[in-house]
Amino acid sequence: MNAIITASDLMSELVGDQPPLLLDVRWQLGGPPGRPAYEAGHLPGAVYVDLDTELAGPAGPAGRHPLPDLSAFAAAMRRAGVGRERRVVAYDGGQGWAAARAWWLLRWAGHPSIRVLDGGLPAWTANGGSLTTDAPAEPEGDFVPEPGALPLLEADHAAALARRGVLLDARAAERYRGDVEPIDRVAGHIPGAVSAPTVDNATGDGHFLPADRLAERFAALGATRDAEVGVYCGSGVSAAHEVLALAVAGIPAALYVGSWSEWSAAGGRPVATGPQPG
Template identity: 50%
Template sequence: MLCAAGELRELEGDPNLVVVDCRAALGNPLYGRERYLAGHIPGAVFADLDVDLADPPGPRGRHPLPSRERFRETLRRLGVSNRSRLVAYDDRDCMFAARFWWMVRWAGHGRVSLLDGGFAAWLASGGQPSTDPEPPREGKFELGEPLTKQVSVHDVQRGGHVLVDARTDERFRGRVEPIDHTAGHIPGATCLPFQGNVAEDGKFVRRSPRFKSLENADNVVCYCGSGVTAAHNIFAMVLAGLSEPALYPGSWSEWIEDPSRPVGRC
């Protein structure tokens, strides 16, 4: 699941290796590509959060999932084939790379890892960035059975799930809302901010005790603002040895599109 910077260095030259730069910043759609062009891991290709990993914002939320068929074409454009070993990274804590990890597995491909500590860890290990864009290459990826679970807004409304919110405590409580038009949370949810999944150096905490209360829980569903950092919690839970929870892709930004849906604040 995790790839250390030194391990990635040992994989250089592997013809099946595809390194994917997933750097992004919410509210700044140009950030990721600008960072990629300013310097990236040599040979890495760039996946744009807003263009490649989501459909345009709308009633399904700020980062609705594209169709699996459209994502298949994205993977092919990135040079991915069914034999590829993928390693995804972003700036530091894999906040955005985790979304890519989840989506690749949703497409039926299990050979995908996150670069522990991200680009910062790779630089700290002595990596020398490249400013040369990777030339286009065409993969031959075919979809497989999803290796993930997801639920719809209607599933959430029906209840019976253990909801885990990955946003900050302040957003969960409804005290601040810097992005969406309504503050609060889905009633009944528990707040476990994704930032708690990593140490100060941005590397994942293995077998984190923060999920102990969920060890025997059924029907766990992770959500956040738009289905991005919820994938980070899913990754961390699997890393901790829990059964993989489901993702609610639309998350809070879809939930509040219907004013009749209840809003929790505390």
């Protein structure tokens, strides 16, 4: 199944006999919180999911958005109505990063059918979709996580992959080079990583590039179906978007969830700066 869905296709599915469950995952780095925006208007039937508290564990040595406690994540997903057999569509405010984090977590935890609304809420309204302030009455789901369906990298694995395969750094190029570092303690990148900013996976309005163009982009960076590919970012959110873009292009990739916020927090790990060689 394709990892993304268009607004028009979602509209058609929602009037079918077995409509998908909608998860509203609006979030922005540094705020404001997404729940007020959700309460002001959301897709009909959508349930709000908080990225910081339900799709991540507490910030600490493992990064700003480490993996959530599995039992807490399972309980949050069941409260939202996620069931093993029910299709799920996640959306956000249009950037796609938060929705991709929900996609990656549910896929990693074994859910067989989770997609992201391409272009998010703006694509929905631009296609004539309505919004509501009504609270949905979804019954509790029966989702039981079975982690491991998508590959996951720890810090040492990411370092090794940068040497033997392709490790993509999804942050802005200036953060990769170490020119600036507005968030984390140390500027630079994991030695051997390749700069591949997530923003280049999408158009200005948040829609993913076509699959063939994404494949061309990643091939130019060395990431192909035949390569071993991993991705990291600042805290495992925009990198999830890059893993999703790779999936659209037909290229499997592992996610380093701790990402630079974990790597740079631990003293003694090597740091590279400047543009990538070649």
